[in-house]
Structure formats: C-alpha cells, structure tokens
Amino acid sequence: MSMAFDEPVDDVGHEGCVLLYNEKSASWKKAKKKYKHWFSDSIHFPVQKVSEDWFKEHLPKRLVIMGGDGTIHSVANSILRSGLDIPMGIIPGGGGNDFFKRLIYRDDHNGPDGFAYCDVFDVEYNDNATQKYAFNSLEWGIGAMVAARRENDEGKLLIGMLKYFYLAIKSLFTFNSWKATIRLDGKDMEFDNLSAVLVGFGSSSLGGGYILFPDECYGPNKNRPFVMIAEGFSRFNGLGLILKTIRKKQYNDPRVTYYPFRSLELIPRSQENIMLTIDGELNPAPPVTISLSDKKLKTFHAH
Numbered sequence: 605m606s607m608a609f610d611e612p613v614d615d616v617g618h619e620g621c622v623l624l625y626n627e628k629s630a631s632w633k634k635a636k637k638k639y640k641h642w643f644s645d646s647i648h649f650p651v652q653k654v655s656e657d658w659f660k661e662h663l664p665k666r667l668v669i670m671g672g673d674g675t676i677h678s679v680a681n682s683i684l685r686s687g688l689d690i691p692m693g694i695i696p697g698g699g700g701n702d703f704f705k706r707l708i709y710r711d712d713h714n715g716p717d718g719f720a721y722c723d724v725f726d727v728e729y730n731d732n733a734t735q736k737y738a739f740n741s742l743e744w745g746i747g748a749m750v751a752a753r754r755e756n757d758e759g760k761l762l763i764g765m766l767k768y769f770y771l772a773i774k775s776l777f778t779f780n781s782w783k784a785t786i787r788l789d790g791k792d793m794e795f796d797n798l799s800a801v802l803v804g805f806g807s808s809s810l811g812g813g814y815i816l817f818p819d820e821c822y823g824p825n826k827n828r829p830f831v832m833i834a835e836g837f838s839r840f841n842g843l844g845l846i847l848k849t850i851r852k853k854q855y856n857d858p859r860v861t862y863y864p865f866r867s868l869e870l871i872p873r874s875q876e877n878i879m880l881t882i883d884g885e886l887n888p889a890p891p892v893t894i895s896l897s898d899k900k901l902k903t904f905h906a907h
Contacts, residue, residue, distance in 0.1 A: 621906075622664040623648035624679060626671035626697065635670050635697035642668060642695070642906075651675055656682040659690065666691050668906045672698015677739060677883035684724070684737050684899050691719055693906030699767060702809045703740045703883065707903060719902050723805060723827045726897040727882060729890075738882045739901060741804040741816065742894060744870055745782075748879035749775035751886040768810075782876050786833065787869035795835055799859075802832040803868060803894055817862060829896055831868055834860045867895040 623646045626632065642648070651671060659682060667690055669679050676694060683690050696704040707722050725738040750771040753759070759770045781797045807826035808816050817830050836859045870890035872878055879889045 621646050621666040621668045621693065622662075623668045623670060624651045624654060624675075625649075625669075626651045626675040629671040629675060629697040629699075631672070631697050631699065631701075632670075635695055639670065639695050639906075642670070651679060654679070654682070656686045659683060659686045659688055663688070664690060666693065666904075668693040668695060670695040670697045672696070673700055673703050673740065673884045674698070676703050677885055680724075680739055680901055681737050684901065685735070689902065691902045691904055693904045695906050700810070700884065705809055706740055706805070706807050719904050721900040722903055724897045724899060724901055725803070725829070726893075726895050726899075728893045728895075729888065730892070736882060736887070737897060737899070737901075738803075738894070740883050741802060741808045741810055742883075743803075743810070743881045744801040744890065745798070745878060746772060746775055746779055746800055747802075747881045747884075748886060749779060751881045751884065752879070755886060780876065781835070782872065782874040782878050784873055784878075785869075785871040786831075787867075787871065788831070788863055789866050789868075793833075795833070797835045798833070799836065800832070800834040801870060802834075804830060806830060821862065825864075829865055829868075829894075831863050831865055832860060833863070867893065869893045 621642075623642050625636070625648060627650065629635070636643070646668070651669070667679070667683075669676055669692060675698065676692075680692060683692065694704050707720060722739065725742070727736040727738050727742070750768060753771045753774060754767070758774070759767045762770055781799050783796050784798050784801075786793045786795065786801065802810070802816055804810075804816050805826065806817055806821035806823075806828050810816055816832060821828070821830050834857075870880070870892050872890055877889050880887045880892060
C-alpha cells in the first residue's frame with residue numbers, strides 16, 4: 605500500500621500504524637524479509653522523506669520504525685521536537701540495534717497502557733542554537749573517529765561490533781588523548797590525558813549489545829544516567845580499552861571510572877577538534893551540556 609503525502613494517515617493499516625523504513629540500514633534486507641507483513645498491511649514511507657513538519661502536517665497515530673540506531677535517533681528527535689504524542693514501535697534493522705536491545709529486548713517496563721515511556725537525554729550546545737535528544741549513548745573521543753570513517757563508507761561490508769572494532773583499529777593510528785574539564789553536577793574535574801567519555805543509562809549498550817556499565821548500574825538503576833571516563837589509553841593503548849570492553853574487563857581497570865549524574869558538561873581544553881557521537885551519529889564537538897530530559901519517548905514492541 606502506498607500513499608500520497610496529502611492523504612490522511614490515521615486509522616489505517618496495521619493497527620493504524622505508519623511504517624517508516626531505511627533501505628540504507630545495515631540489516632534492511634533481513635528485516636524486510638522477516639517483517640514483510642508490515643509492507644502489505646500498512647502505509648509506508650522511506651524515512652528520508654519525513655521531517656518534523658511532516659509529523660505536524662499528517663499527525664500519524666502510531667509509527668513503526670524499521671532501521672538502526674541512527675534512523676531511530678533521527679525520527680525520535682523529530683517527534684520530540686514536534687511536541688506531538690506519537691508512540692513509536694521499533695523493528696531492528698541496523699548493525700548494532702543498541703536502542704532496541706536496551707529498551708525493548710532487554711528491559712520489560714511497559715506501563716498499564718501497553719507503552720514503554722523511555723527516559724532520554726537533553727543535549728544542549730553552548731551556542732543555544734542546537735537542541736538534540738539522545739536515547740541510548742553519547743561518546744566523546746575515539747567513537748567519533750570511528751563514526752567519521754563509517755560515514756566515508758569504510759568497512760561497509762561489516763556490521764555490528766566487528767565493524768566497530770575494524771574501524772577503531774584504523775582510527776588508533778591517528779588517535780591522541782586530550783585535555784578537558786568535565787563538570788559533573790557543578791563540580792569541575794580536570795583531565796590531562798583523556799581517552800574516552802561514554803554517557804548512557806544503566807542499561808545502555810554499544811556496538812551491538814556490549815554493556816557499558818557494571819552490573820550495579822543495571823537492575824534498579826537501569827534508567828539512571830551514568831558516565832564512564834577513561835584516561836591514559838593513548839594510541840595503541842586504546843586497543844586495550846576496546847578489548848577490555850569486549851571482554852567486560854574494563855570495570856576493574858583503575859584508569860576507568862564511573863559516576864552517576866544529573867547534569868554533565870564536556871569542556872575541551874585542547875586545540876584538537878574532538879567530535880561527539882550521539883546514538884552513534886557524528887555530531888559537532890563540545891562544549892556541550894547533557895542532562896536527563898523532562899520528556900520521554902513513548903515506545904511499543906512491533907511484532
């Protein structure tokens with residue numbers, strides 16, 4: 605079923621849903637084959653054709669997103685900025701699908717109305733002109749170098765953690781630690797040999813399911829904001845950090861520390877332009893402030 609943009613979208617298709625899909629996602633073909641009934645039972649559009657204005661104009665009652673973390677990040681930001689109450693279902697179609705693993709697959713916290721109300725981060729750049737939301741993780745450091753290589757189509761035949769690991773090794777040839785101030789709930793922490801900063805919730809994962817935080821950050825704390833700070837992993841010592849993360853051994857390394865927080869500011873003190881990834885997508889470099897938003901993303905499990 606196809607639909608012109610000037611047709612109404614409410615009360616049609618599979619449970620009244622509109623399907624948005626991304627043919628460029630890593631597992632697009634596999635997801636389309638497994639969930640092909642969504643294409644016959646629902647109105648569907650490529651995600652590249654929708655925007656915040658599109659949501660305001662067409663007012664869909666429900667959405668189902670078939671794509672990876674970048675697709676979810678883009679659509680969910682448009683929904684929250686629009687101010688509309690649009691539940692969003694997720695069909696994992698990316699390489700890592702970490703948002704799906706965190707909120708849909710690993711957790712079971714649906715409310716009495718059948719929806720899960722997911723905590724998100726406010727991400728505010730100091731120019732006050734850029735407002736973004738993050739739904740799983742933010743990474744400052746080598747993750748941005750990996751994202752830049754991915755956007756240049758390096759390692760395009762690989763997916764998930766294997767792709768991340770390959771691009772990370774290539775990035776280590778040009779990786780240097782940097783100086784920064786991290787303002788944690790108003791208290792300044794100075795670092796002269798910073799290697800990585802990872803921000804997420806207690807249940808956040810990276811690279812297709814690798815857990816960012818120790819077990820004590822999960823359970824009752826699964827929706828609490830945490831930051832992981834790693835220092836002293838310059839150049840190929842950074843490979844050790846990656847290997848430790850894969851094996852879940854970074855928790856015991858004295859160079860890696862974890863903190864809960866309410867508000868976090870990332871303030872570079874080096875001349876290098878160390879960029880930031882938000883839910884795996886490349887974004888401008890800090891300074892930036894990250895805090896728990898008063899908004900929540902309304903989601904459901906699409907079958």
